[in-house]
Amino acid sequence: MSNQSRHRFFGGDVDWFTVLLWFSLCIIGWFNIHAAVFDPEYPSLFNLNTNYGKQSIYIFSAMVLAVTILIVDAKFYSSISPILYAITLLLLIAVLLIGRNVGGNQAWIPIGSFRLQPSEFAKLATCLLLARYLSAQSTKSPNLKSLLLGAIIVLLPVILVLLQPDTGSALAFFALVFVFYREGYISGAWMLFGALCILLFVLALAFNPWMVVLSLAVICGLGIYYFRKKTKIIINLVVLFVLSAVYVFSVEFAYENVLQSHQRNRIDVILGKIDDPRGEGYNLNQSMIAIGSGQFWGKGYLQGTQTKYNFVPEQSTDFIFCTIGEEWGFVGCMVVIGIYLTLLLRIVNIAERQRTAFARIYAYGVACILFFHFAINIGMTIGIVPIIGIPLPFISYGGSSLWSFTILLFIMIKFDSNRKGIV
Amino acid sequence: MNSFFERKYIIQGIFIAVAVIIAARLFYLQLIDESYLLSANNNVLRKMVIYPARGVILDRNSKVLVQNEPVYDLLVTPREVKDIDTALLCELVGIDKDGFNRRMAAARSYSPYKASQFEKQIPATAYAKLQEHLYKFRGFYVQNRTVRSYPDSIAAQFLGYIQEVNDRDIERSKGFYRPGDYIGASGVESAYEELLRGQRGVKNVMVDAFNRPQGVFADGKYDTLAVAGDGLVSSLDKDLQILAEKLMRNKIGSVVAIEPATGEILTFVSSPSYDPNMMVGRERGNNYMKLLNDPYKPMFIRPIQAQYPPGSVFKVVSALTAQQAGLIDQHTIFNCPGGYRYGGGRAIMRCTHVDGPIPLITAIQRSCNTYFGYTYARMIDHRGMPTGEAYTLWRDAVMKFGIGHPLGIDLPGEKSGLLPTADFYTKRYGNAKWGSSYNISLSIGQGEMGITPLQMANIMAIVANRGFYYRPHLIKGIGEKKIVKPEFAEKISAGVDEKYYEPVIEGLSRAVNVPGGTGYSVRIADIEMCGKTGTAQNPHGADHAVFFAFAPRENPKIAIAVVVENAGYGGTWAGPIASMLVEQYLKDTITLPKFIQDRIYNADLLPKPKTEKPKETVRTAPREAHTQPGSSDEHVEFIHHSVAALNRYE
Incomplete structure (x- = not known):
């Protein structure tokens, strides 16, 4: 790293490049929110009754928050993490009791004219506490007990969020699996195993489970034939086959009995089992039309007909990427994806240059959360993952989400700027 | 740093892989698959059709025959309907509550979000x-x-009428028409559809997800203006047409008047007629059924579809063709003992009078059956060739007068009339040894011969022109430049030299202008009208009255044929009508005594509706008659009758 990219600031080296990436995402977000709700009859830029007017305030206050975070001593975040975690859990319980129900989710606590979404802040608190706990264990070699306790730290908020029920936000916590992987708690083999389980899950839903089991049987049969002299491998293969078969059928069972019908429908739409562009598939279809019709250069700023005329729902929040795709085209999408990828890779690099395990683990946590939101949010607008209502970090409209992601990121920047000091 | 440092690359690799997957998917959506662009346009673009004004039709003096009148369709988008005063709306549109609910249900079932027709063709007064x-x-x-x-x-x-296109029209037009469009269905509207309809315009309007209009697309770059249909100038004389329709009121029949020098049709009456306004507007469906079920068949276009045995008018053709064939001349005299004896004298075709030796001019003037019986016998039996060949020669000459084939008028549905071939008789009699006596009735235009009133009038136009005609037509100018179709500017010869016409015309003139002539009572002062009364036989009831004429004798301006069905003797009804029309056209006044005029105006010659179903008539008509679709039984009756029956005819 050259010294030019870092300056002395609040007693440390701030990674201005990351700050720049953050700021550019916020600005891109503002312009696209403006486009999404733009009404040619009221073209004023800073009308506080509009989403983009409010977003200006959110961005401004996020900047204030960022500066505040950088001023505060880095140790503070480590020491406050158990309290923050506890408060978050309480808020998550409170939201179940007194929260306002918006769109079927009991996720909001009204505070004046703003609504606070505790699940957004739960990610931050969980990351901090997890980092603190795992860093405290880092002198020992990874063991099952630490893994379990770490998992409990993650799962407690997950359960509470699921009760709202906000499946999307809950799923985001599972991205923290990469943190465990990085710290050695989970081996590559298990990660691969997990990936295969997901693959099998999708296959079981997409195709007739009997077909899937039959295919597995054929593969095992070939394996048994190949290893016909090695009894042990054959036994393993048979056990594996039986387990997979049970898994496939239980997936089918769970899918039919555990998931709610709207969740099932969303998955079915993605898997192509439901072709209903006016009903279940409406959002996805309109979203893909918006993005697909952007072509190479896009339709131009404020020229998107899909977004401007309300064909795409939730345009300024969960489906903000449609506006980007439609108005800025493939080029614009690549720029946004490029910025995100740069940010994610940058965060991993930052993580690895930390001296303390706490800062490193926390940074990985940030990377995981951002990655999950980035991949799932964009993935759902282009039809490669089911529709899950989570925001696109820094771009989607909304105070809670912008602030929580900003805090998440800037605490990491603070740790990084302070990494040469003693923690 | 710890021992799992290298896992950083795995994690970064996963990040990159996911970003690449997303980029690849975007590449496909945005750059490969074009369908999304189409869908987006379909979402947002509504092509609003702008209907062109249909071409206006004027008469020969630029008076309006058909014009366009604005009406208003009321559309509804059910989803947007909220808190409305249903009772008030019902009252304004003129429907009841049930009608309202029915219309709303229909609109809703079409689409709650899209506009559909609620009530069509609200007149301007109600719209205000x-x-x-x-x-x-x-x-x-x-x-x-x-x-x-x-x-x-x-x-x-x-004029015909227009109607909403049906599926077959849409299919035939290869998608030009769309449901709800109108198409000419009969008459000029149909014949000139492609010129009259004009070109639809398209306005691209952007709508939002709720189908609410949001503005013009791309500043109207892709919009097209509607182009109004071409106007047509008809050959019709509106005033003459009005008079003719008035005269034909309560009578079944036709009036066709042609300007001989051009073939332009001045008057085209099919009676009983109907008010063309009935075929417009909200009552159209009911009116249409009423007209279809009317026993007098107002939808039947008599001037071109009704076919009658021509009677006397055919004697004119006989006289001309026989002269041209060199078989008679102006001085040829036949003896008329009050009838033409044939078949070895056992049979007779009677005349109405006994004239003794009679020359050609007088034969025409007095409509002598005997004279034309001899003439026909010469044409068929005495030409030194087999009967069949002689008959074919005769038939070819007759066809040149526009008989037995459509004249090519610019209206759909024209009938060809009837003129049997030699083969027809050979088949009927089982061998080729038949002769003139087998179908002698053809000599005086009876029997197996049918011509339309248009063909009748056209024969008069040929005589007026002394030997040629232009295809009779109703549209003399198309569009701004008043273009005439080339087929209507083509002079067609009738195959008889000009010199042979004089004796015939002299005969026709005498029939009207010499005391005792059949048309003397309807002669016109100062105008030498040449014409004749005729009677078309009708085996079902009273005979049809016919009068045909042209005037003036020199430089004729009008040729006319009038047919009044079931009116008996031609001089009584058809003659005065023709006379009044000719005088009105040439002199702009009518001098016929008032009492005759009133008698015509007030006459009701409609046959009384039969209470019981008429029996199916046994027809021995040639096959051709059967193969003509749409012919009305009443008008296409060709009975091979006994010779005695012919006695009744002139």
Whole structure:
């Protein structure tokens, strides 16, 4: 790293490049929110009754928050993490009791004219506490007990969020699996195993489970034939086959009995089992039309007909990427994806240059959360993952989400700027 | 740093892989698959059709026959309808609550989000009232279009009508028409459809997800203007047409008047007629059924579809063709003992009079059956060739006068008439040894011969022109430049030299202008009209009265044929009608005694409706008659009758 990219600031080296990436995402977000709700009859830029007017305030206050975070001593975040975690859990319980129900989710606590979404802040608190706990264990070699306790730290908020029920936000916590992987708690083999389980899950839903089991049987049969002299491998293969078969059928069972019908429908739409562009598939279809019709250069700023005329729902929040795709085209999408990828890779690099395990683990946590939101949010607008209502970090409209992601990121920047000091 | 440092690369690799997957998917969506762009345009673009005004039709003096009148379609988008005063709306549109609910249900079942027709063709007067209140009815819109309007309610069969296209029309037009469009269905509207319809315009309007209009797409770059249809100038003389229709009121029959020098049709009456305005507007369906079920068949276009044995007018053709064949001349005299004996004297075709030796001119003047019986016998039996060949020669000469084939008028549905071939008789009699006596009735235009009133009038035009005609037509100019179709500018010869016409014309003139002539009572002062009365046989009831004429003798301006069905003797009904029309056209006045005029105006010659179903008549008509679709039984009757029956005819 050259010294030019870092300056002395609040007693440390701030990674201005990351700050720049953050700021550019916020600005891109503002312009696209403006486009999404733009009404040619009221073209004023800073009308506080509009989403983009409010977003200006959110961005401004996020900047204030960022500066505040950088001023505060880095140790503070480590020491406050158990309290923050506890408060978050309480808020998550409170939201179940007194929260306002918006769109079927009991996720909001009204505070004046703003609504606070505790699940957004739960990610931050969980990351901090997890980092603190795992860093405290880092002198020992990874063991099952630490893994379990770490998992409990993650799962407690997950359960509470699921009760709202906000499946999307809950799923985001599972991205923290990469943190465990990085710290050695989970081996590559298990990660691969997990990936295969997901693959099998999708296959079981997409195709007739009997077909899937039959295919597995054929593969095992070939394996048994190949290893016909090695009894042990054959036994393993048979056990594996039986387990997979049970898994496939239980997936089918769970899918039919555990998931709610709207969740099932969303998955079915993605898997192509439901072709209903006016009903279940409406959002996805309109979203893909918006993005697909952007072509190479896009339709131009404020020229998107899909977004401007309300064909795409939730345009300024969960489906903000449609506006980007439609108005800025493939080029614009690549720029946004490029910025995100740069940010994610940058965060991993930052993580690895930390001296303390706490800062490193926390940074990985940030990377995981951002990655999950980035991949799932964009993935759902282009039809490669089911529709899950989570925001696109820094771009989607909304105070809670912008602030929580900003805090998440800037605490990491603070740790990084302070990494040469003693923690 | 710890021992799992290298896992950083795995994690970064996963990040990159996911970003690449997303980028690849975007590459496919945005750059490969074009369908999303189409879908986006379909979402947002509504092509609003702008209907062109249909071409206006004028008469030969630029008076309006058909024009366009604005009407208003009321559209509804059910989803947007909220809190409206249903009772008020019902009152303004003129429907009841049930009708309202039915229409709303229909609109909803079409689409809750898209506009569909609620009530069509609201007249301008009702619209004015509705418009004031329209703001109260959210979800209701008005779209204007034009309908046909006929200021004088005349010439229904000539003008025809338009109707909504059906699936077959749409298919045939290869998608030009769309449901709800109108197409000419009969008459000129149908014959000149492609010129009259004009070109639709398209306005691209952007709508939002709720189908609410949001503005013009791309500043109207892709919009096209509607191009109004070409106007047509008809050859019809509106005033003459009005008079003719008035004269033909309560009578079944036809009037066709042609300007001989051009083939332009001046009057085209098919009676009983109907008000063409009936075929427009909200009552159209009911009216249409009424007209279809009318026992007098107003939808039947008699001037070109009714076929009658021509009677006397055919003697004119006989006289001309026989002269041209060199078988008679102006001085040829036949003896008329009051009838023409044939078949070895056992049979007789009677005349109405006993004239003794009679020359050609007198034969025409007095319509002598005997004379033309001899003439026909010469044509068929005495030409030194087999009967069949001689008959074919005769037939070819006759066809040149426009008999037995369509004249090519610019209206759909023209009938060819009837003129049997030699083969027909050979088949009927089982061998080729038949002769003139087997079908002697053809000599005087009876028997197996049928011609339309148009063909009758055209024969008069040929005589007036002394040997040629132009295809009779109703449209003399198309569009701004008044283009005439080339087929109507083509001079067609009737195959008889000019010199042979004089004796015939002299005969026709005497028939009208010499005391005792059949048309003397309808002669016109100062105008030498040449014409004749005729009678077309009708085996079902009273005979049809016919009068045909042209005038003036030199430089003729009008050739006319009048047929009044079931009116008996031609001089009584058809003659005065023809005379009045000719005088009106040439002198702009009518000098016929008032009492005759009144008698015509007030006459009701409609056959009384039969109470029981008429028996199916045994027809021995040639096959051709059967193969003509749409012919009315009443008008296409060709009975091979006994010779005695012919005695009754002139």
